[in-house]
Amino acid sequence: MRWNKLLRSGGLQRFVTRIFRPVWSRSLLISAPTLLAAILLFAAAPDKHLSVYSTAANYSLPVVQRDRRDYVGLLEVLEPLGRVSAKFDGQRWRLRYNNRVEGDFFVGKTRVRVQGHDAELPARFLLENGRGLVPISALASLLPRFLGGPVTVHEDSDRLFIGSIATHFTASLAGDNPPKLVFHFTTPVNPSVSTEPGALRMTFSREPLVAPALPTLTFGSKVIPSATYAETNGGAAITVSSPVPLIASFSADGRTATISPTSPATAQTVVAPPTPPAPAGIAVPAGPSPISHRYFAVIDASHGGDDRGETLSPTLFEKDVTVALARSLRQELESRGITVLDLRDSDATFSLDQRAYLTNNNRVAVYIALHATASGHGVRIYTALMPYGGDDRGPFHSWTTSQQAFLTLSQSAAADIASEFQKRQIPVRALTAPLRPLNNITTAALAVEVAPQGSDLMQLTAPDYQQLVTSAVATAIAADRDRLGAPR
Amino acid sequence: MIPRHLLIGVAVLLIAVLGMSVYAWHMRGRVAAIPGQPAADTRALVPTFSGPTERATLFVAFDEDGSLRPRSAQIPLPTGRQQRAEELLSALLTIYLDKTSPHTLAPGADVRSVFLVDPGVAVIDLNSAFADGHRSGVLVEDLTITSLIHTLSANIPGVLKVKILVDGKERETLAGHADLTGFYDVTAVNQLSTQLQPVQ
Secondary structure (H helix, E strand, C coil): HHHHHHHHHCCHHHHHHHHCCCCHHHHHHHHHHHHHHCCCCCCCCCCEEEECCCCCCCEECCCCEEECEEEEEHHHHHHCCEEEEECCCCCCCEEEEEECCEEEEECCCCCCEEEEEEEEEECCCCCCCCEEEEEEEHHHHHHHHHHHCCEEEEEECEEEEECCCCCCEEEECCCCCCCEEEECCCCCCCCCCEEEEEEEEECCCCCECCCCCCCCEEECCCCCCCEEEEEECCCEEHHHHHHCCEEECCCCCEEEEEEEEEEHHHHCCCCCCCCCCCCCCCCHHHHCCCCCCCCEEEEEEECEECCCCCCEEECCEHHHHHHHHHHHHHHHHHHCCCCCCCCCCCCCCCCCHHHHHHHHHCCCCEEEEECCCCCCCCCEEEECCCCCCCCCCCCCCCCCCHHHHHHHHHHHHHHHHHHHHCCCCEEEEEEEEEECCCCCCCCCEEEEEEEECCHHHHHCCCHHHHHHHHHHHHHHHCCCCCHHHHCC | CHHHHHHHHHHHHHHHHHHHHHHHHHHHHHHCCCCEEEHHHHCCCCCCCCCCCEEEEEEEECCCCCCEEEEEEEEEEECCHHHHHHHHHHHHHHHCHHHHHCCCCCCCCEEEEEEEECCEEEEEECHHHHHHHHCHHHHHHHHHHHHHHHHHHHHCCCCCCEEEECCEEEEECCCEEECCCCEEEHHHHHHHHHHHCCCC
């Protein structure tokens, strides 16, 4: 009652005015909240977002934290990729993708059902204001069920790669005086460039750039000693260290970046990339051709995740070498005009059935699994050692002997690859092996096992040896292109 | 007042229950006394037969050149097919577990048993030390599998397909590569054995 009377009579206004009079009254009242808001704004951590890269579009989505986990709206992830709708009937949240795939999600539960098959989420499903939220760590296993293709999630940096979309790069030093560091990218890039004392940083917020075999590249130069790759909050960055100021320039096609020392006067110059960046959060076409294409080859970096494969040394596992080999092979094949689906470009876990399913579903011409070993020397090319029998029933073929009809084609491709290795004087053997998923693949399928040429195990991680091996495989596949790609 | 006939009935039932308990206890003791319980059978398959010896061909893996070489051996072999199969694989493992082994297996690696089931099925049951300690790699696992199966099929006629178990259970791979989920086709394995012959 007393407050009402005070307000009606204007007593409160008089009270406030009296307190702040005569010095700054009004200016302080306006500036204080503004200052407080500004402090809070700058002090707060940047909003987390998930960057999604696909052949259809690249986009970013807000990430929310629930139960100490990162969550993202599943419908929002799928929306730019196809027709998607969701309905909540009080018990389950039903998501429909492209009128083809249906998934049922149960609020507060970890169990989901997609196309009649049960799956487990690593954390419970949440529904907030009609938005179905799933943990980001669930996307690697969940999205392939909707999309029918592989996805790779970089959980630490909130980056999601749908299909074989990664942009790779190589870096090499050219020229002596002054030396220049030349980056070659597999697709056009458009990073923002900034300099700071001792470093030049290229930040890739929209490109699906992925790490080289080693995060730190050293060049043995005093002027440009090293470059480091890092990922954080939906983006990637390459930092080139140097004691002298550096400048970056880009080729017209956006595939090559040249880093070179600049004069002291221009040391702090920030060089703009060829085209201005598009606003964040807006979908932009990825790459020159938005049309989805048929892949000619599938590259499968064997093992991954908990499955380390052979322990090559206490710090080197087969699963890491196969990823590096896969990247190298992909570059070699793509440079010969062969389209490639790279099944595993991170430390993701794929079951053997998933690998076979993704290969068969994409109707590729050839499947190449990559293995690495410390035993023996050189390279071995394997085709499937078919198991006994099989249980074909009419038009339905047994899963265990799916490769049977393609075995001759596989053996012929293996022989051609072996011949290419012989030409390059690399020890090679062509054998059969009971190695899944070769027997489940419905196209030409082979596995390449790489051993060092001598006793030095570290040769397996050497880029030049990897390229020696992968270029031989790529040359043979390219030469066999017509036969492998012939309609069957 | 409880009727008398009810008291007698309850007493008879109690006596019957006690009697059955004593009988069950007695039978349990007799079953436990029977030797060779399957769960407790962890015997190593060292050559146990000491009868007349026969010449057999073992297919021995060599890691140095990734080859499989036939080796003739004089082994005491019983007449029963199943026992012969076990003795053959025991002899093969004796080579692999030797200090000078050309294809090292983990200490304690063993074949628990071999079952021959008509028509033409052989089941080789390895122990967990065999699989858990096996080196990983496509070729090294390929050599082990081929060596076991070709040695078996070359000396035991009529084997068409082979299943490999580990500790009596199906396992996905031997050591990350060689598939153990299906039946091996002996014809295909013998062809692989030919591929693995040392280059002259």
